[in-house]
Amino acid sequence: MPRIVSVLLPMPLPEAFDYAEPEGMDLALGDIVAAPLGPRMLRGVVTGLRDGAGGNRPLKPVAERLDEPPLPPRTLEFVEWAARYAVDAPGQPLAMALRGLRASRPKPERRVRATGAVPGRMTPARSRVLEAAQGLMAPADLARAAAVSSGVVKGLLDEGALEVVMVEPASPFTPPDLSRPRPALNPSQAAAAEALKSMVDDDRFGVALLDGVTGSGKTEVYLEAAARALSRDPDAQVLVLLPEIALTQAVIDRFERRFGAAPAEWHSGVAPPRRRVTWEAVASGEARIVVGARSALFLPYKALKLIIVDEEHDSSYKQEDGFIYQARDLAVARAKIEGATVVLASATPSLESLWNAEAGRYRWLRLSDRHGAAELPEVELVDLREHPPQAGEWLSPRLTAAMAETLARGDQSLLFLNRRGYAPLVLCRACGERLKAPDTDSWLVEHRYSGRLVCHLTGFSMPKPDRCPHCGAKESFVSIGPGVERVEEEARRKFPEARLAVFSSDTVPDAGSARALIEAMEAGEIDILVATQAAAKGHNFPNLTLVGVVDADLGLRGGDLRAAERTYQLLAQVSGRAGRHERPGKALLQTWMPDHPVMQALQAGDRDGFVAIEMAEREAAGLPPFGRLAAVIASGPDPTALERFVTDLAAAAPNAAGVDVFGPADPPFSLVRGLRRKRFLIRADRTVDLQAYLGAWKARVRVPSSVRMTIDVDPYSFL
Ligand code: ADP
DSSP: OOEEEEEEOSSSOSSOEEEEOOTTOOOOTTOEEEEEETTEEEEEEEEEEEESOOTTSOOOBOOEEOSSOOOOHHHHHHHHHHHHHHTSOTHHHHHHHTGGGSSOOOOOEEEEEEOSOOOSSOOHHHHHHHHHOOSSBOHHHHHHHHTOOHHHHHHHHHTTSEEEEEEOOOOOOOOOOTTSOOOOOOHHHHHHHHHHHHHHHHTSOEEEEEEEOTTSOHHHHHHHHHHHHHHHOTTOEEEEEOSOHHHHHHHHHHHHHHHSSOOEEESTTSOHHHHHHHHHHHHHTOOOEEEEOGGGGGSOOSSEEEEEEETTTOGGGEEOSSSOEEHHHHHHHHHHHHTOEEEEEESSOOHHHHHHHHTTSSEEEEEOSOSTTOOOOEEEEEETTTSOOOTTOOSOHHHHHHHHHHHHHTOEEEEEOOOOSSBSEEEETTTOOBOBOTTSSSBOEEETTTTEEEOTTTOOEEEOOSBOTTTOOBSOEEEESOOHHHHHHHHHHHOTTSOEEEESTTTOOSHHHHHHHHHHHHTTOOSEEEEOGGGTSSOOOTTEEEEEESOTTGGGSSOOTTHHHHHHHHHHHHHTTSOOSSSOOEEEEEESOTTSHHHHHHHHTOHHHHHHHHHHHHHHHTOTTSEEEEEEEEEESOHHHHHHHHHHHHHHOOOOTTEEEEEEEOOSOOEETTEEEEEEEEEEETTSOHHHHHHHHHHTOOOOTTOEEEEEESOSOOO
């Protein structure tokens, strides 16, 4: 009996397509196959098999089964779950799950070895080569070992005294050594580690919130949980998710020290052939520890037993384009499917996680003190109304004096400003024109290092013009407001003898340069580090005793749902960089709003008080975590077609109890890359099945080809 094969393709299609199973192919669920779609041949996954011949129209046959490890059933289940959650096509998360297969495998490598044959003519150089030829060697290594030119090796190959052997590159994944010593844990670390180990021993789904102040030693605690998971089951795999590539190296080093082997790494900075090898090693179970960015969640784990989400509150876990998802939430879902333990770690947990911990759904493990003699830094608010900086400056006299003292002590300072470039706005003094990107509604940010004006939304950039494009005036531009480059300029002027560096995604574009700058900071080669949030998290700098926050109010201005929460988290994290070791640290927060609850809570170190106020406000408004939100964004080049579509969409919104639909509205950025945009915001009670609601709504409209409709469940951006 012939069979029909359902193949899910990594494309935004609503469902899997049916193909005929060629005779003798004998496919199984999860197999990775090549299947035709129109004129193209695509890689897809078998998600269904049933008897039948496919009705009156003959089905196209599957082209071949590819020589790849099959996608494990639980990975497939996760892909389908993620698509349902995001109200998106299952092919979208599948594309993420198959991403590792896009690259080709590293090529076999050429090695040579002695055959035992004696060359016709023996020279001293040749005999040195034959003596040095121990086992399989790369030709260049052999020539180097024998101190001869490559021509000598080639001559011996030609004469048959050496032969070429092609070898597969060695696996880069060494098993973890579970017998290595570990530091003695302090009593609160030990208690938290015991709790996590007992969860791992239960061998079923469970979530822990590891809630510990900065410097409390959360990493040591979750390393213990990892050690337990790895030792109680020889197949067990552990995944550590991090919000940023800049943080991966520090965590990889900690794992390497603990287990004597480097974990597998997974993020956009990993070269494609290496990704391919990693994907396969995760599928075969050979890679037992994976440290990576959010996309590592989609790898085909053979036996995933523990997921650690470090800095779980970080909004970088939300992916905003392509397949839209929140990796922390999907980590919990994946763990449920895998029957694994999840550890959410943070010094400033998200309100969502705190809410789950308060309700007893997550096990709440608290570490309230720094490890050892280190103390939390003292936080002082600098009231800019009373202590304003001089005109054209951004560092108040109070902060400048503290920097001078710190420098005199030989300690390091960190100046934090979460804004890249020199100035966020360039204005024409003659006509008032604000320079904007040509096809986007956002101001251009001046970057002086590169001499360009950059749109931070789309990445568009252009050289700074020499006259105003609006009125033609020459030399009429003024730079408004500070970015990190401008703060560095001021610090350099005030402290000409100090060694300065800027840490932002412009100066530190990749993991290698991040590492170099972090090492320079650790080695005391930098006195003042001016940084965006790229340096705000995770690092321990022993001599850093002063943190100055240039504009503590910056994040509060946008006023979205999480503005206060995010500002609290970010500033608590940044302040927490100070005083990591024996010496006490201090954080100075420059603010125009010292009475704001966020500033008051930061000064008093009263996170719980802040959370209580914020929770009460969210509860009163029915906002997350007490209610649910989704955004529907429509965009397109033609304003009339877009307007018509959103009008139809608004009319098609189903009526449902406990659901409010707001919109369509013009978002703050209503033009991006030449596309007009409109937004809807949907608020629902927690009892509502929001995905079902959105799915029903989507099914009622036909999206014209000139319009794109995107659904963002649990939006973090409202722009
Ligand atoms: P967190 O992630 O909670 O901010 P870390 O795990 O990075 O904290 O620990 C902070 C510092 O304290 C690190 O330098 C770490 O090596 C050190 N540390 C933590 N726990 C211990 C321990 N039990 N013994 C020795 N050093 C520790």
